[in-house]
Amino acid sequence: MDExxxxxxxxxxxxxxxxxxxDEIQDDELEETNVxxxxxxxxxxxxxxxxxxxxxxxxxxxxxxxxxxxAEKLDKTVRTVQRLVKKYQQDGLSAIVETQRNDKGxxxxxxxxxxxxxxxxxxxxKGSKKMTPAQVAMRVQVRAEQLGxxxxxxxxxxxxxxxxxxxxxxxxxxxxxxxxxGSRVSHKTRDGQTLxxxxxxxxxxxxxxxxxxxxxxxxxxxxxRPWFTKITDSYSRCIMGINVGFDAPSSQVVALxxxxxxxxxxYSAEYKLLSEWGTYGxxxxxFTDGGKDFRSEHLKxxxxxxxxxxxxxxxxxxxxxEERSFGTINTEFLSGFYGxxxxxxxxxxxxxxxxxxxxxRELHLLLVRYIVDxxxxxxxxxxxxxxxxxxxxxxxPALPKxxxxxxxxxxxxxxxxxxxxxxxxxxxxxIMYRGDYLxxxxxxxxxxxxxxxxxxxxxxxxxxxxxxxxxxxxHALDWETEQLSLEESKAASRKVRSxxxxxxxxxxxxxxxxxxxxxxxxxxxxxxxxxxxxxQVHAVYEPINLSETEPLENLQETPKPVTRKPRVFNYExxxxxxxx
Numbered sequence: 001m002d003e004x005x006x007x008x009x010x011x012x013x014x015x016x017x018x019x020x021x022x023d024e025i026q027d028d029e030l031e032e033t034n035v036x037x038x039x040x041x042x043x044x045x046x047x048x049x050x051x052x053x054x055x056x057x058x059x060x061x062x063x064x065x066x067x068x069x070x071a072e073k074l075d076k077t078v079r080t081v082q083r084l085v086k087k088y089q090q091d092g093l094s095a096i097v098e099t100q101r102n103d104k105g106x107x108x109x110x111x112x113x114x115x116x117x118x119x120x121x122x123x124x125x126k127g128s129k130k131m132t133p134a135q136v137a138m139r140v141q142v143r144a145e146q147l148g149x150x151x152x153x154x155x156x157x158x159x160x161x162x163x164x165x166x167x168x169x170x171x172x173x174x175x176x177x178x179x180x181x182g183s184r185v186s187h188k189t190r191d192g193q194t195l196x197x198x199x200x201x202x203x204x205x206x207x208x209x210x211x212x213x214x215x216x217x218x219x220x221x222x223x224x225r226p227w228f229t230k231i232t233d234s235y236s237r238c239i240m241g242i243n244v245g246f247d248a249p250s251s252q253v254v255a256l257x258x259x260x261x262x263x264x265x266x267y268s269a270e271y272k273l274l275s276e277w278g279t280y281g282x283x284x285x286x287f288t289d290g291g292k293d294f295r296s297e298h299l300k301x302x303x304x305x306x307x308x309x310x311x312x313x314x315x316x317x318x319x320x321x322e323e324r325s326f327g328t329i330n331t332e333f334l335s336g337f338y339g340x341x342x343x344x345x346x347x348x349x350x351x352x353x354x355x356x357x358x359x360x361r362e363l364h365l366l367l368v369r370y371i372v373d374x375x376x377x378x379x380x381x382x383x384x385x386x387x388x389x390x391x392x393x394x395x396x397p398a399l400p401k402x403x404x405x406x407x408x409x410x411x412x413x414x415x416x417x418x419x420x421x422x423x424x425x426x427x428x429x430x431i432m433y434r435g436d437y438l439x440x441x442x443x444x445x446x447x448x449x450x451x452x453x454x455x456x457x458x459x460x461x462x463x464x465x466x467x468x469x470x471x472x473x474x475h476a477l478d479w480e481t482e483q484l485s486l487e488e489s490k491a492a493s494r495k496v497r498s499x500x501x502x503x504x505x506x507x508x509x510x511x512x513x514x515x516x517x518x519x520x521x522x523x524x525x526x527x528x529x530x531x532x533x534x535x536q537v538h539a540v541y542e543p544i545n546l547s548e549t550e551p552l553e554n555l556q557e558t559p560k561p562v563t564r565k566p567r568v569f570n571y572e573x574x575x576x577x578x579x580x
Contacts, residue, residue, distance in 0.1 A: 212330050431455070449461065
């Protein structure tokens with residue numbers, strides 16, 4: 001009878017049948033109980049060095065000092081280090097090596113949420129669009145609010161779901177995606193509140209500055225430095241709207257800038273835009289300094305009607321976003337213009353005002369293109385992979401609210417009072433207007449609202465029980481295809497009046513056309529002007545061909561009969577003289 005082989009296991013002798021599977025079973029068991037670690041992480045090596053130092057023989061006092069030093073080195077408590085040493089004595093290296101979870105790669109969330117997170121992230125990064133995991137998490141929260149759900153995936157869960165996708169993209173592109181760095185932006189208000197900026201159109205900032213450039217009027221006469229009002233989205237640093245003019249800061253100027261920021265923007269081919277200024281919507285909060293224009297009741301009324309709250313800065317440093325962009329525009333955009341003054345008065349050029357040649361309208365054309373094609377298209381300093389406009393677009397929790405233009409007229413446009421003439425006509429700034437349906441209101445006093453950047457169209461309102469009721473839009477006669485600002489209209493009126501002509505739509509229009517032609521002629525090169533002058537001189541002294549001329553007697557004009565003017569008598573004066 002053959003003896004059964006004896007296998008030692010845990011110091012116990014167990015009979016094992018002699019078969020071919022024994023070696024395989026033993027190998028499997030060894031693989032499970034004796035894991036071999038070929039590489040250790042830096043953290044595991046540090047733990048091993050610390051534990052081995054603690055296992056060296058020493059007295060009680062020295063061991064206590066070594067234990068406290070080890071706890072400080074590992075950034076753990078003394079009790080945690082003691083447990084780690086005990087576990088190392090029992091399990092070996094497996095005690096200090098982090099093991100992976102069996103459920104790594106799976107998520108304990110609803111499959112529909114997982115599908116929504118992945119599809120939103122992929123859709124937000126198609127083509128030129130860019131969307132960060134933080135912006136996806138914001139959309140998850142909005143989606144949960146729409147569905148009325150109290151529980152939804154947290155932002156950390158969204159990150160865990162998207163991390164594998166982002167890692168695959170990084171490996172495919174063979175470059176590291178920097179992602180969003182830095183903390184979330186927050187603003188401190190004067191009343192002690194903290195505005196945490198979470199998405200686009202959540203918080204807008206507004207401020208004014210005088211641009212460091214001298215402008216001229218239509219006759220190349222120096223005017224003044226223009227005021228620039230700018231509205232910026234705090235989340236994306238994208239410029240939302242602007243207003244440029246000579247009017248000092250006021251609630252009306254802020255209102256015009258707000259109107260421009262809220263409405264969708266469309267520009268003609270004259271602006272030569274390569275990109276689109278696609279920002280619009282109504283903010284939830286307006287964050288400004290404590291100026292009188294921002295504390296006005298007018299601005300509070302606008303906020304109440306449009307549904308946003310006005311907040312004042314706690315300290316000047318809270319307006320850093322606005323101030324930095326003002327500095328960029330002044331030094332980078334304006335510094336190459338004739339008439340640039342600079343912010344330092346001592347270093348200001350003495351010939352800057354003499355060299356000024358830029359009008360307000362020309363500045364507006366150039367400034368709009370700089371903002372749309374340059375400033376808003378630059379990479380955001382925090383994400384490094386989204387432009388300011390892309391960050392604004394990706395940071396929207398939902399489509400912005402569209403506000404009708406007529407709803408903004410009452411609270412955002414300048415106004416004046418006028419009377420309606422017979423036939424539905426009215427006069428404003430020496431220009432005649434006519435509007436549909438206004439003939440029925442002849443003789444009534446109305447409220448006229450207008451945009452000073454273009455007064456060829458005005459809007460007429462009637463006061464009814466203390467409220468303004470919109471009647472009609474009135475258009476300037478003979479100005480259907482033209483554009484005219486308030487400043488241009490005033491300058492043209494002064495010019496026409498100075499030569500003693502009667503003011504009318506046609507006279508003002510003719511003056512502007514003649515002025516534009518004069519400026520175009522003035523811009524011609526010196527060589528071109530010399531050629532034109534020489535052509536005129538040669539035309540005067542051109543030789544005469546006598547054969548083609550008419551006889552001298554035919555050239556003599558017959559004298560016209562002299563007509564005597566009739567005498568006009570004053571009948572009343574004659575009667576009084578003869579009565580006497």
